Amino acid sequence: MELVEIVILAVVIALVAVGLVGGLVVGSRKKKQLPPPPPSTPTITPPAEPQVGEEAETPRDEARRTIDEVGLPDAAAPVEEEAPVAEAPEAPALEVPEPTAGRLVRLRARLARSQNSLGKGLLTLLSRDNLDEDTWEEIEDTLLTADVGVAPTQELVERLRERVRVLGTRTPDELRTLLREELITLLGPDFDREVKTEGGAETPGVVMVVGVNGTGKTTTTGKLARVLVADGRSVVLGAADTFRAAAADQLQTWGERVGARTVRGPEGGDPASIAYDAVKEGIAEGADVVLIDTAGRLHTKTGLMDELGKVKRVVEKHGPLDEVLLVLDATTGQNGLVQARVFAEVVDITGIVLTKLDGTAKGGIVIAVQRELGVPVKLIGLGEGPDDLAPFEPGAFVDALIGD
Template sequence: MEIVILAVVIALVVILGAGGLVVGSRRRKQLPPPRTGTPSVTAPPAEPHVGDEAEAPRDEERRTIEEVDLPGATAAPDAVEEVQVPPAPVIEQPEPTAGRLVRLRSRLSRSQNSLGKGLLTLLSRERLDEDTWEEIEEILLTADVGVAPTQELVERLRTRVRVLGTRTPDELRALLREELITLLDPELDRTLHTESHEESPAVLMVVGVNGTGKTTTTGKLARVLVADGHSVVLGAADTFRAAAADQLQTWGERVGARTVRGPEGGDPASIAFDAVKEGIAEGADAVLIDTAGRLHTKTGLMDELGKVKRVVEKHGPVDEVLLVLDATTGQNGLVQARVFAEVVDITGIVLTKLDGTAKGGIVVAVQRELGVPVKLVGLGEGADDMAPFEPGAFVDALIGE
């Protein structure tokens, strides 16, 4: 019996010892508590599993990527800054040229009253003696008709009045009108040759001395041609005057005509050549070439004008060489005309400022001097104040209704 009790006691001791070892082992494995002043270490958060929300959903309206403003950006990457394009110039429709001189007759008549009305007054005298005929001659000479044309007109008037016998106002007006139209030579061809050729456009050169208004005349002539249904290219061959090319280009833009220009001080012949070349490429009807103003006493400049014409003729013929004359210069314009005619073959005259002078007889004188017709006249500052010259309308403006 004692032996059994001893065995039980030993078994209990063994079991209790084993349990103490286990508890001691567990206590040695526990981490010591943190010391005061030592920062605690926070364990990293567990990584989310597939399907888990990163954070609790917020009650906000969802936006597309295009609607989100990126940091430091003011516009979407593919946005293009809008460029301000200047408005295109308004293309004008020039006034028709048919009958334009008739519509401008009032301007012409105001400046020419001394010629027409003076002649009618003298012819209406009861007695036409030698003094009266001398006064008639003086009026004609003052109007720059010229000596030879004046003598011819007076002689015909003398004969007609002597044969006519009676001289009522209407008869005298009809007589004077007929003789003045004859003096202007209505048989001269005043047509502007602007019809294009098979392989090249018509070429018109505008020449003259400084200050006669060549560039303005070229611009107004472009309007005349556009009004008559022609397509036009302008050549700014006046490279010596800084504003000439800009001025011509402005005239062209107003009627939709392209202007060919070059550097300031460039070769005029080269620019004229390029203008005709451009006219051929565009299939234009006519090319207008504005040349630099030349003093008719400067031989070198005049020779250069001949060079421009020769270079242009490599493309095709020059159809018109229009000499611009200021009507207010009177007989001095004839001197200029002679020199220009020696360098280039003048085909027509453009008389500017005819509304500002009483020297309308220059029309007769310059035609007689050069043997070429006055084809255009300028009667004001307006864009459409240039008109094809019509002898009948011109004479009607001189002597009134």
């Protein structure tokens, strides 16, 4: 019995212990608090509808019209016109080129300023009391310095010596007259210096302008267009210089000033094709003259020179060329003769244009280049002005050379 009581007592003690442990666990769970909830996001109240102003009055109740009561606009009512479109600016008025007759005479003073050293030097030497060998050598040197050339210089000196000896010429007026006559003789007064632009019955006159880079070839072509327009001729320009940047633009600007149309192609295009099209357009328009500006060929480049010959052959499919003008820079002196010789072998030069003649005292190049090619100088450039290209007149040129 004691054993049974002991067992029961042990069971009771165990149950009590289990109960105490369970109570502690449950109590600890009850004491643990959950984390506080996140703060609630405040409710944003949307602003009231915007009003005309703070003092806007409350809309009044008004009778509203139905769609049938709303009248349509009167069809006869004038409709507001659109603003007029700005008109394109008018083309600038065409320029009236200066008449060509007597241009060289009018420009004589400008030519004389740069050429006087030659004429005055010769007259001073010829006026010496004793024309000995030393004096004649000085005369030769003066002529050679002016780029007259060796052969023409020797010929001129020999003729002067003979006439002075025979005539006994001594006065300044007599010497000037004597020198003037001999210089005009050297310039070839019998040369036909007219620029041929007549063409055929149904084809315009065709002029091709050639020359090396830097001689003023494109500018000369534009100025020649002015010369022809001043003489009453209609002109079409062919921009066959496709290798120099803006050459076609430059030529077109010259043409627009006097109403001459310019036929052009893409930069780097075929010059022969453009030249052909220019003549074709000239025929279609019934133009009097077609001027073709070619690229500035370096005379040392055989391939480019051959291409220049091609341009000439293509143009001649329409008819013969009336003129092939070689543009030379007067300041290049004897080097211009080398250029002239090579060009003459390729395209049969018919006339020479000497540019920048007002900027050099070497006017003797006129004599030398004519002797070299047997071709006349037909035009000379005497300045930067648009009308400073003048037909060459031997008498007026010599008068400017030696002064009054």
